[in-house]
Amino acid sequence: xxxxxxxxxxxxxxxxSEKLHHRSLGQRVWSWRYLFLRRVTQFGFxxxxxxxAHWGWEVAKDVPLLTGNLSASExxxxxxxxxxxxxxxxxxxxHLLQREVWIGAALxxxxxxxxxxxxxxxxxxxxxxxxxxxxxxxxxxxxxxxFHLTRNVRxxxxxxxxxxxxISGVAAFEWVSPIGMMHREIIxxxxxxxxxxxxxxxxxxxxxxxxxCGHLCPLGAFWSLAGRHTAQLRVRFDKTTCTHCGECAxxxxxxxxxxxxxxxETGYVISGECSNCxxxxxxxxxxxxxxxxxxxxGKHNASARGPGSM
Numbered sequence: 390x391x392x393x394x395x396x397x398x399x400x401x402x403x404x405x406s407e408k409l410h411h412r413s414l415g416q417r418v419w420s421w422r423y424l425f426l427r428r429v430t431q432f433g434f435x436x437x438x439x440x441x442a443h444w445g446w447e448v449a450k451d452v453p454l455l456t457g458n459l460s461a462s463e464x465x466x467x468x469x470x471x472x473x474x475x476x477x478x479x480x481x482x483x484h485l486l487q488r489e490v491w492i493g494a495a496l497x498x499x500x501x502x503x504x505x506x507x508x509x510x511x512x513x514x515x516x517x518x519x520x521x522x523x524x525x526x527x528x529x530x531x532x533x534x535x536f537h538l539t540r541n542v543r544x545x546x547x548x549x550x551x552x553x554x555x556i557s558g559v560a561a562f563e564w565v566s567p568i569g570m571m572h573r574e575i576i577x578x579x580x581x582x583x584x585x586x587x588x589x590x591x592x593x594x595x596x597x598x599x600x601x602c603g604h605l606c607p608l609g610a611f612w613s614l615a616g617r618h619t620a621q622l623r624v625r626f627d628k629t630t631c632t633h634c635g636e637c638a639x640x641x642x643x644x645x646x647x648x649x650x651x652x653x654e655t656g657y658v659i660s661g662e663c664s665n666c667x668x669x670x671x672x673x674x675x676x677x678x679x680x681x682x683x684x685x686x687g688k689h690n691a692s693a694r695g696p697g698s699m
Contacts, residue, residue, distance in 0.1 A: 398633065405634035405674040423667025430512045435575055438462075442576050459513075459572050460563060461490060469493035474611040478560035481551055498615065504665075505623070506616025510602060510609050511666035515571045519586055520602050523593035524642070535596050538604050540645065540662070544614075547607035562607050599642045609664075617661025624663060624670060625681035626652040627690060637669040637678060656690045657681070 412420070437455040440446035446454040452466040460475040471493030479486060501509055511517060553561035563569060567589055570582030593600045602609055631649070638644040646660040647669065670678040681689060 401632035402634040405632040406636060409634075409636055409672065409674040420671035423671060427512050427517075427666065431515060431518060434459075434513060435515060435572075438572070438576050458576075459515075459568060461493065463489075463493075468496070470497055472608075473498040473615070474608050475560060475563050478550065478554040478563055481555040482558045482560060501612060501616055502619040503621050504616075505620035505663070506612030506614070506661060507609060507664035508616075508622070509612050510606075511664035514568055514608075515575065516568050516586070516589065516606075517602065519571070519590050520593050520599070523590045524599060527594050527598060532595060534598055538597060538600075540604050540643075542604050543606055543610035546605055547610040550607045566608075567601075568608065603642055613661040615661070617659075620661070621683045622665060623681060623683050623686065624658040624665065625679050625686045625689060626655075626657055627677045627679075628653045628656075630675040631677040632675060634674060637673055640668040640672055642666065642668070657683070657686045 434455075437446070438458070441454045441456055448454055448465045453463075454465065456463050457470075459472060461469075461471045463469050469489040469492050471490045473494045476486065476490060476494040550562040553559075565585075567582070567585045570585050574582045574586070589601045597604060633649060638647050641647055643660070643662045643664065646658050646663045652658065665680070667680070670676075670680060
């Protein structure tokens, strides 16, 4: 975040923060709308897997609703879906992949290339439930970080997973993925994978804020690279109303993407590390942040600045 300049601007920032802290109950509930939608989406996917596996949910006779797991699945017996990162790892091991896997990976990759790669992290990944809980408790308990770690470590973990897959002949991250472990725990019952989830929870709670998702997860790194230049759903920034109060950065799990100087230049959050989680925009006291479609952002920002603006 850029530093607040002169006294009038500081006054504006303080007024914005004060406005946020004096919201009505209805305004507070409305600010949770994206969190509610994220949970509906996350639990919805898990429920479809669970219902198909245990209760035989079908869309027609002998046509299951959703089979498989988050690495490879099939929807309504017609649409194959595959995790592109898992597919890439398996390809590097030298194993032959069926055509359906490539089609499924292409469908999922194409979707997230358009909406934003890390949308998966905030809206689908079940481990996000664990890390969000750890982050919420961490804020309530005011836990201080034991050490700091560059967020670029996740890209080294990503590279290491691919290299190890090629060398060992085993899909390295898939073999130890806590995402897969959590999915299996929920669908098929509690097992030793619970220990990995507990370790992530304690790591995020006691050692490093947003430690797993924000610093180590190679799948998050993959998706941040995948959707960086092509994603059409972005968080638009209106510099004419922003008072630099900093409230958005306080709630953002990737606060580095809210660099105000960069936002003023681009008019929207350009970093692929943004997960479109929707935390920032409902909490912005001045409404300076909002979801928007990339082709329309320039037009909408120009309209906010008034007639004759470019």
